[in-house]
Amino acid sequence: MAEVATSARSSATPDQLLVVIDPVARRADGESVRIAKDVLSAGAASTKVCLPDGPEEFARALRRRGSRRPVVVGDDRALLRAVGLLHRQRELAGCSLSVVPVGPVLGLTRALGLPSGAVAAARAVLDGTERRLDLLVDDSDGVVLGAVGIPPVTAPEGTDVGPGAPAHPWLRTCQSLVRTLASSRPARVTAALGAAGTARLRVEVDGVTLVDLDQPVEGVSVMPGAGGVAVVEVRPLSVGAEASPLTASGRTVTVSGAHFRYRADAVVSGPVGTRTWTVREGAWGLTLPTR
Structure with a gap:
């Protein structure tokens, strides 16, 4: 892992930054990486730039950050990796994370409100403010920043990860489009897909059963909402007219039944037989542009 330390300089910004540049970002858009590095180095009191070659070096750089504020230059997957590492180290509560989005998968970073350009994003790191965000943590200590989907439907690259809180209208638009397309399928196609793509699951929200094993479902989504609760949507299998989704909010969501796969962010x-997600309110901090 290459490391480049810049000397301290006079600046109105007292931050000392640890800039961790994900290798995927370096390969995907080296020019944006260079611009971000230059802006951060010029604006911070001091910067230390790390160029990890893989996940182990990425983790080592974060562990050795000391008092420096970590800045990840990378895409959604790099952000998820950083949050997951800090969570497992039990250091999320005391760490404010900054991100300059660069790379092929940027749906989550866009939805969180991070600027898309390298210059604007780097300036937001220097001049922005920390916002505490909710987190979903499952019973295997995995973290979710955006959404859980059952079954794990694959979305187009670049939009496969995104927060599901009602504050993001783009998600409601996507959900509406998916439901519209599903309802407009010919009956024979719907029946065929229903036989192969439905599941029988028990979904419990704060101990209350939202749907049980006797009701086939087409899909389940679990997303961080606002105020320390998760937003749950269950789409029952429709016969004829489209069935209305079942929705609920709560702090703990348990899905169980036949072994199922799920998509958590990217x-x-x-398969698992049961999985529980619990909301951790304000569990992680992200530097966002000051409004």
């Missing part, structure tokens, strides 16, 4: 996991 990662497909399973």
